[in-house]
Amino acid sequence: MRLRRDALTNIDYSEAKQRLLMALKNGSIDEYTPIRMKKGYRYLDAERITSLNPVIVRSLLEELADFGKLSRRIVHNLVACPTCGSTDLQLLLTCSECGSTRIKLGITYQCSNCQSYFLKEEIQEEERIKCPKCGVDRPRYDKTGSFYACLNCNSILVLPVWRALCRSCGLLFDQEEAGIVELYSYSLPESKMHESTYEAILNYFSNEFKKAGFSASREDTLKGLSGVLHRFSLIVKDNGDEKTKLVIDIASGTNEVDERYLLSFIIKVRDVRAENSLLVVTSNINSKAEKLAQKQGIHILKVKNKTLQKNKLKPILHDLLIRMTLKTET
Numbered sequence: 001m002r003l004r005r006d007a008l009t010n011i012d013y014s015e016a017k018q019r020l021l022m023a024l025k026n027g028s029i030d031e032y033t034p035i036r037m038k039k040g041y042r043y044l045d046a047e048r049i050t051s052l053n054p055v056i057v058r059s060l061l062e063e064l065a066d067f068g069k070l071s072r073r074i075v076h077n078l079v080a081c082p083t084c085g086s087t088d089l090q091l092l093l094t095c096s097e098c099g100s101t102r103i104k105l106g107i108t109y110q111c112s113n114c115q116s117y118f119l120k121e122e123i124q125e126e127e128r129i130k131c132p133k134c135g136v137d138r139p140r141y142d143k144t145g146s147f148y149a150c151l152n153c154n155s156i157l158v159l160p161v162w163r164a165l166c167r168s169c170g171l172l173f174d175q176e177e178a179g180i181v182e183l184y185s186y187s188l189p190e191s192k193m194h195e196s197t198y199e200a201i202l203n204y205f206s207n208e209f210k211k212a213g214f215s216a217s218r219e220d221t222l223k224g225l226s227g228v229l230h231r232f233s234l235i236v237k238d239n240g241d242e243k244t245k246l247v248i249d250i251a252s253g254t255n256e257v258d259e260r261y262l263l264s265f266i267i268k269v270r271d272v273r274a275e276n277s278l279l280v281v282t283s284n285i286n287s288k289a290e291k292l293a294q295k296q297g298i299h300i301l302k303v304k305n306k307t308l309q310k311n312k313l314k315p316i317l318h319d320l321l322i323r324m325t326l327k328t329e330t
């Protein structure tokens, strides 16, 4: 069930939409997921970020998804009342024969003469002496076990069926009559997700190294011994002696990082005499390349998940900082 866009009049929500996208890009939110409320579902994160009401927020998320800025993923199929559309429902057991909710679980007895079923309370007094159905004298009643009986249509041995009671309008309905609401979560599309992951990783390292007293520049070049200019995703220098303490590159794309790729990175690193280096790998790295990296002291950071995990970056940062400060002191 999509929301009607014309309900939004002509107000320009482009700033709100930008905020929704930014929160995903900078990693403060992984995805907008619907949260179960007393009545219906809401996108609380998105509402907080935009300070807009639930109806507008939902429609903005839908609009961003329609334009390919976000991708939708079905979280639930919600059952809704076919009359009023409410999802505030109560499940009830009902009689399969007449639909009544007046059913009762009890021990049933069967007349050995006519095979009719009775509940215990139906064969209490004179019925003990005469079967109420076939009239046989002093019938034998066999206990048959616990079954549902309907007090409305007097069927015994009913197979109870689930029906939903709408708490809004009181309608009782079954699965065939039910309306379905598809409930989505919204996140960045795969390609954008990678971009934002790189962005977040470089931001993180850049900020942390600056905090530690280094200078850091993004997408910058260094002139190598050979005279060639090499571009790196992040260059970290000592503020004092201008030594290149660390270079970071991101091996983006879907191709596997092999030893040839790694070798070209090593040549760049050596040519600019960087003391440390880190290669961020988002696809796969083969074992030969991994061994080569180990031998040459190249740090490798594998980022498989689409969302950034800061706790994965911390140990690498820590290790790099130790190396970078040690070398300054010697």
Ligand SMILES: [Zn+2]
Pocket (backbone or CB within 6 Å): 095, 096, 097, 098, 099, 100, 150, 151, 152, 153, 154, 155
């Ligand atoms: Zn019934």
Ligand SMILES: [Zn+2]
Pocket (backbone or CB within 6 Å): 111, 112, 113, 114, 115, 116, 131, 132, 133, 134, 135, 136, 139
């Ligand atoms: Zn009988």
Ligand SMILES: [Zn+2]
Pocket (backbone or CB within 6 Å): 081, 082, 083, 084, 085, 086, 166, 167, 168, 169, 170, 171
């Ligand atoms: Zn209803």
